Structure formats: structure tokens, C-alpha cells
Amino acid sequence: MGHDKQGLEMTGTGAAIAAYDRAVDSLLRMQPEVVVHSVAALAEDADCVMARVLQAYLGLMSSEAAESRAGAARVAGAVGRTAREQAHLEVVAVWLGGDWHKAARLLDAILAEDPMDSLALSVGHQLDFLLGDAANLKGRPSRALAAWPTGHDHRGFILGMQAFGLGETGDYDRAQAAGHDALAAHGEDVWAIHALAHVHEMRGEPEAGLSLLDGQRANWDANNFLKVHTSWHAAIFALDLGDPDRALEVYDAAVFNAQSRGIAMEMLDGTSLLWRLHLDGVEAGPRWAVLAEAWAGKPTEPWYVFNDLHAIMALIAAGRQAEAEAVLARLEAFAQGPNLPRSNHLAVASAGLAVARGLIAYGRGDFEASVAALAPVRHQLAIFGGSHAQRDVWQRTLLVAAEKAGAKAFAHQLARERLDLRPTSAWARSKLALSR
């Protein structure tokens, strides 16, 4: 028994705990070395439960079924010797069981006891992100911050989390202040850079967004878990500046290419970018076929509807409408199944199915049906996770479907709403002009 870098009691030899501390540091920096450090912790001491828990969380945070099960298997047979270790083991079990909302509440409870549990903060923040829980994306780091002494090495990373949460709740000025404070502590805090990019995205400031990412490139365009996603942000800024060629260059160089590992989190970014181009009538060439093939190779079990909706988009755009409709059929069957305390069930039944139907109708060219499916749930999309910027792909789909359906008045309303949020957005202006 010993204590981690924050002074929290945990099982393990001194060497194992030192390796665990390095793993948590890497996680906060979103660096892949988190894996080797966690392996090293267990090589030092196989009873280091928190290292096993960390490995389980890495699998669960993937948002994919097989990786989640493989991750959770890392804690099989593990026995927590402290209340905190036992609580983390319960989180892993509940998360794997499908009640992601309860898992998030259990992580809140751990932090109420130990607000300096960096692992609970980092993992809880990512779970809040998977759940689209803007209030807790802000609240979780905000509640913990007071416990963190100025000058503590991890405090800056908590500010980076807070910056992202502030942005998701629309508090953009405070988000920028927190993001810059985070970067003053750690220039390589990719999550803080990403939080600042979101502020520019939400305010419709693509030039400022690209300037930020170009200026910070040395700090994010490296080997970290957020490189692909940050590249996606750069590409959608380029799109908003009316430069689809640059967006496609970024896609090929950094979002999805032959070197991509085929993980859902990266395929989301690729799909989301190409679908925006698809809505604008820009051809993506053979890229859709490659992406659709990658989605088609994924297990069919409903696990996280946010991923399924992206699979549907890729299959439609690649001309594989029947397979897209098969995904919808699986979601329909899942929604009619037993109403277990499953977060994905809630997301599918409340808004996921409607969006899936709206996309399928769009793919068939039935734009009236697409609008009829998407419009009623357009303010409920957060239930299936991600950020406002990511979910915007379906708001854009609705607007374009309304245009194509000849629903000019509704398209005009949507364009007005968008311009109110992003007064300088060229895309919103073009949509407003079209809908007059």
C-alpha cells in the first residue's frame, strides 16, 4: 500500500505506483504512452489495482463494444483494498453493463470524496463527453478545482477540461480564459487547445480557429490521441472558409488514410467531414468507399448510437443504401427490446432512431421525410453524445434537406437561427441567401 502523486492511498509497490503516476500524466496529456506506463506498473506489481482500472477505462472510452469488453477484462478477479479502488471497480462494471449515466454519477461520487483523483476527473470528463452532458463537462472540473493548489502539476489540465465544459455550455469568454490559463501551465495540453478551437467553431470564426491551430501546431500535431480530431477541426474551419480542397488535403494527410487504424473515434471525424462536403455537393471520390468499408467491418451490435449514425452516413454516401437501412433495422429492433438501464437504449429511443430515419430518407432522396424525422428532435441531439460541433452535422443535414424539399420558410428559419449563433459564418449566409 502506498500513495499516488496526489496523496491518495492505493495498492502497489513504490515502483508500481510511480509507473501508475506516469500513466496518469500521459492520460492527461492524451499521449499513447499511457499504455506502456500502465503495463509497466503491473509488471512491477500485479496487484496494482488502479493500473488495471486505468487499462479498463482505456477500453471503455473507445466507445466500441469489443474494446470495452477487452478493457473491462483487465479487472477480472481484481479486489479493491481501498474504498476508492472498490468504487472504481464498480464504475467499470456498471459502464460495461451499459448504464453509462450511472457510471458517470459513480465517478462524481468518487470525486466528492477525492477531488484530486486525476484518473476519475480525466475519465469522468471523457464519459461526460460520450454522454453529451454539457452541464457536467463544465461542472465536474469546476467542482474539483478548489481542491487543487495553485502550482500543482495537474491543475492546468483540470483548467483545460473546464475550458471545454465552459465552451459546451456557451460560456465562451470564460472558456477562452480557462483555456489560455491551461496552456500557460502546459503548452502541450492538447485538450485545452481543442477547447479553444471549439470556441472559434461555435462562434463561427474559422479564420481565428485556423490561426490558433496553425500557431499551436507544434503542440498538437504530434503523437497524441487528439491529433486526428484536431485535424478534423482544422478541416471544418477550411470548409467554412469555402476551401473544400484544403479540407480534403487535411482529410488525406491526417484524418483518414491508408495508415489509419480503423478505430471508430477517427472514422467519426472522417465521416463527419465528408458528409459536410456531401451536403455541399462536393465529390469526395473514392474516399467514401474506403470509409464505408471500414464501417461495414465493425461489429453490428448496438453499443453507441453516435457511431451507428456515422456508419449510416458513410454507407449512404458510398451508395450502400441497403446496408445503411440494415443498420436502421437493427436500431429499430434494439429500441423495441427490453428497456434495461442502458444509456444507449435511451439515446436510440429518444432521438437516435429519428436521426437514423432522417438520414435514410435523405439517402433515398425523400427530403420531406428527412425533414419530418429530423426536425422534431433537433434540440434533443445531445442525448447521444459528442460535442455541439460534432452534432452540427445533423443540423446541417436538416437545413439542406429542408432546402431540397422546397420548405423555403423552414430553411430560412434555420439559416436565421444559425446566423444568430455565428454572425460571420459564410455557410450560414449562403444558406440564408438560398432560402429567400
Ligand SMILES: [Fe+2]
Ligand atoms: Fe472537438
